Amino acid sequence: MNTIGERIKEARRIRGLSRPQLAEAAKIKYPTLAGIENNDQAGTTQLPQIAEALRVSAKWLQTGKGAMELAEVGPDDSDYTDVTGYSQAVGLGAAGAEAEEYAETHSLKFKKTSLRRRGIYGRNLAVYYGKGDSMEPTIEDGDAILFDTSDTRVVDGALYLVQVHGAANPEYYVKRAMVLEAGVYFASDNPRGDHNWQKPRPMDSKREPITVVGRVHWIGGWAD
Structure with a gap:
């Protein structure tokens, strides 16, 4: 997974989300997400909201470095x-x-x-x-x-x-x-x-x- 688009596709597969579902969850337009996944657009300004919708690390999504999963939170976290x-x-x-x-x-x-x-x-x-x-x-x-x-x-x-x-x-x-x-x-x-x-x-x-x-x-x- 050498590109941002490939990492988004892999995270979508793991989360069981279709491309339209991710676009809706991340509150971005479908053509924008399609362009990012197909590596036609860098899409760096949308990466934080895509990462949040996929529940993955924004750093991993952008660079491929570090853990994909977000760190687990304690039982008292109200979020x-x-x-x-x-x-x-x-x-x-x-x-x-x-x-x-x-x-x-x-x-x-x-x-x-x-x-x-x-x-x-x-x-x-x-x-x-x-x-x-x-x-x-x-x-x-x-x-x-x-x-x-x-x-x-x-x-x-x-x-x-x-x-x-x-x-x-x-x-x-x-x-x-x-x-x-x-x-x-x-x-x-x-x-x-x-x-x-x-x-x-x-x-x-x-x-x-x-x-x-x-x-x-x-x-x-x-x-x-």
Whole structure:
């Protein structure tokens, strides 16, 4: 990642943001962001707000030096809010992850301003962890996945935590929605990495119906 544009694209991928979503969050025009990402514009005056929207170091974004992630803050910092994380896997690969009724919990901190920009501050948020490879390169095995259980309205192209029924126990997956004339389907970003999801699956399948648990808003990896 030798350019500012490449670093922005990588940070967007990690955060699960499309280019239009980042432009909106950073409060800059889409063509301006596109120019910066494509290295047609230096865009130095917009870098601080882009860095804030991506929750990355402005120094790293501009120079590529130092840590990408911002330093973690203490629990008393009023600019951050706690989101409950569950030691609950969600299937990305061939097999789903069964719901764990008593999954261990912990707290993760998210910046309030970032959640407000996406309109999800104060909503029913939770974090699960991905397992498998069928959503690569969007989601890697072990990535944390922030989702909103109060948002189950399906939007074409968005990512959702879903439950697939029909097995002995319902299983969790994260998949991308496809809204077609024939109905709503869910698909993998990397179908070749998952034999069970080589083709999109219909939401209203009689054999294995799908229920939307919540919309995915952020994806990130933490070291063990």
